[in-house]
Amino acid sequence: MQYVLTMSCIAAIVSYPLTHFVASLAQRWGFVDRPDGHHKSHKKPVSLGGGFAVFMAAVVTFAVEFFSSQNLQESLHDNAPFLAGLLLAGGWIVLLGLYDDRFGMKGRYKLLGQIVAALIVIGSGLEIKAFSLFGERIPLGYLSVPFTLFWLVGAINSLNLLDGIDGLATTIGIILCSAITVMALWFGQPAVAVVAAVFAGALLGFLRFNFPPASIFLGDAGSMLIGLIVGSLAIGASLKGPATVAMAAPLAIWSLPMFDSFVAILRRKLTGRSIYATDRGHLHHRLMARFGKNTRVLAVVALCCAVTCGGALLSMFMQNDLMAIGSVLLVICILVATQIFGHVEFMMLANRVKSVGMSFVKPSNGSGAWHSSVRLQGTREWDMLWQSLIEYAEKSRLVEVRIDLNLASIQEAYHASWKRRSSCERRELWRTEVPLFVNQHVVGRISICGERTDGALVCDVIGRVMDMLETVEVEIASLASTQSLPPQIAPVPAAPIEEVSSTPVGS
Numbered sequence: 001m002q003y004v005l006t007m008s009c010i011a012a013i014v015s016y017p018l019t020h021f022v023a024s025l026a027q028r029w030g031f032v033d034r035p036d037g038h039h040k041s042h043k044k045p046v047s048l049g050g051g052f053a054v055f056m057a058a059v060v061t062f063a064v065e066f067f068s069s070q071n072l073q074e075s076l077h078d079n080a081p082f083l084a085g086l087l088l089a090g091g092w093i094v095l096l097g098l099y100d101d102r103f104g105m106k107g108r109y110k111l112l113g114q115i116v117a118a119l120i121v122i123g124s125g126l127e128i129k130a131f132s133l134f135g136e137r138i139p140l141g142y143l144s145v146p147f148t149l150f151w152l153v154g155a156i157n158s159l160n161l162l163d164g165i166d167g168l169a170t171t172i173g174i175i176l177c178s179a180i181t182v183m184a185l186w187f188g189q190p191a192v193a194v195v196a197a198v199f200a201g202a203l204l205g206f207l208r209f210n211f212p213p214a215s216i217f218l219g220d221a222g223s224m225l226i227g228l229i230v231g232s233l234a235i236g237a238s239l240k241g242p243a244t245v246a247m248a249a250p251l252a253i254w255s256l257p258m259f260d261s262f263v264a265i266l267r268r269k270l271t272g273r274s275i276y277a278t279d280r281g282h283l284h285h286r287l288m289a290r291f292g293k294n295t296r297v298l299a300v301v302a303l304c305c306a307v308t309c310g311g312a313l314l315s316m317f318m319q320n321d322l323m324a325i326g327s328v329l330l331v332i333c334i335l336v337a338t339q340i341f342g343h344v345e346f347m348m349l350a351n352r353v354k355s356v357g358m359s360f361v362k363p364s365n366g367s368g369a370w371h372s373s374v375r376l377q378g379t380r381e382w383d384m385l386w387q388s389l390i391e392y393a394e395k396s397r398l399v400e401v402r403i404d405l406n407l408a409s410i411q412e413a414y415h416a417s418w419k420r421r422s423s424c425e426r427r428e429l430w431r432t433e434v435p436l437f438v439n440q441h442v443v444g445r446i447s448i449c450g451e452r453t454d455g456a457l458v459c460d461v462i463g464r465v466m467d468m469l470e471t472v473e474v475e476i477a478s479l480a481s482t483q484s485l486p487p488q489i490a491p492v493p494a495a496p497i498e499e500v501s502s503t504p505v506g507s
Helices: 002-029 050-068 070-075 077-103 107-123 141-162 168-186 190-210 219-237 248-270 283-291 294-318 321-337 343-358 382-395 458-481
Strands: 130-133 136-139 239-241 244-246 369-377 398-407 412-420 430-438 441-450
Touching: 002 050, 002 168, 002 190, 050 070, 050 077, 050 190, 050 219, 070 077, 070 190, 077 107, 077 190, 077 219, 107 141, 107 219, 141 168, 141 219, 141 248, 168 190, 168 219, 168 248, 168 294, 190 219, 219 239, 219 248, 244 248, 248 283, 248 294, 248 321, 248 343, 283 294, 283 369, 294 321, 321 343, 343 369, 369 382, 382 398, 382 412, 382 458, 430 458, 441 458
Parallel strands: 130 244
Antiparallel strands: 130 136, 239 244, 369 412, 398 412, 398 441, 430 441
16 A cells, blocks of 8 residues: 555656646647637636646556566566556557547547547456346446447546546546555556556646646546546456456545536537537536635545545445445435436426326317426526517417527526427428527527418518527627626517417416
8 A cells, every 4th residue: 555655746846747747738739629618717817738737647656567567567467458548549649639629520529539438447447247246246238348348438528428527537537546446455456556547646736736726627638547547447346356346436536526427418419519518517617616615625525535435445445335426326316406416307207207107198278389498507687588489489380399509608598499289291391490690609509490371482481580589699799798687588579471360378
């Protein structure tokens, strides 16, 4: 244990000057993250390349000690293929992240690069062939490689999605690596313990420059690297037999980042966004809205991670998986019950299930329409604008209206949908989707589906809808630029077509 702590301290000492050098070099070369007034709200350009600094600090520390210590070479001999594969995959993910930080990359291409990194690790010998949970051993058979791949890619993306404020991913990485070090020592995995301790030390030295206000960012290179390393080591540390993983502890350790990722994917699917889309609905964004300071957010996240990691370690010491699962449920329930994080997404899921159910049941009040609206973030009065859209939809023989707003610069997000039954076949309905702009930024989309009006050309109907949407975009821009809540929103004018009878909207 003392040797592991010494290695961690050496890595921190190496990381400190190396991070300072990389930050200075990045500023000189213009490799910086510039504020854009939309998603990036920091006040001045900040150096990138933090992931490269952490990776090199860990590699240099480990390499010097490895080649100068015969005992370390002997103790790590059996894990040489795994360590070599992890080194190669780490280098690849850092290069991938640096390219993305500098030039940008589409989500699908980044995912492909992450899969390559995960396959390198799997090829080096890390494979979950079976796992144990609540005393039961569950073999995976042919699913072992897909399951391991899913675990590693999920780990990479969970940290990548959670890295949104200064010091957050670094702090989480330190806590998780520390827990993995203890876990590896408990299960008799000295190689994993040393690597985890060295990586924790490298992150600790880097944190001095990444702590709010940060002078250097991890970037995608760093956040994906932490996910890859910690995801791999969590499996390697919890091996209790030949390729059998004690799954409760790794699940508890990873629970907070993975819960954030699950909620983000759920939110984006329910609002019709791409899962690669950026928004300000992550755990740290909600905590910032609640507590207002980076340091307070870091403290809350660190406390949550400490609880889940503590539960994971207790489950090992007491050989009781319920300790790990219980700590995870405790943290998630507190976040949801206090409406800090997750409650809005679960409300949306409940509304979607209700909507699907109502589509098969004739409403008792004779209404053929229903709607739902959810304020994802912010305080501005979008509901008045939405009610105007519903009134227009009822008068204009529309079948479905859906609006999704994501104004990251003012931390406002809103989603609403309206739908009514139609006697027309699907192929007879027209559909249109329009992006909504404020200044030069896309802040949302509105999609509309409708029937052909008697005696009118479909193009004429769509033209009148476009005129209405122009008014909507003006109102959105007005709300976005208003510092205080507006007292009233002008109603959206109905199209000049023959009015049809409408029924009350079911809630």
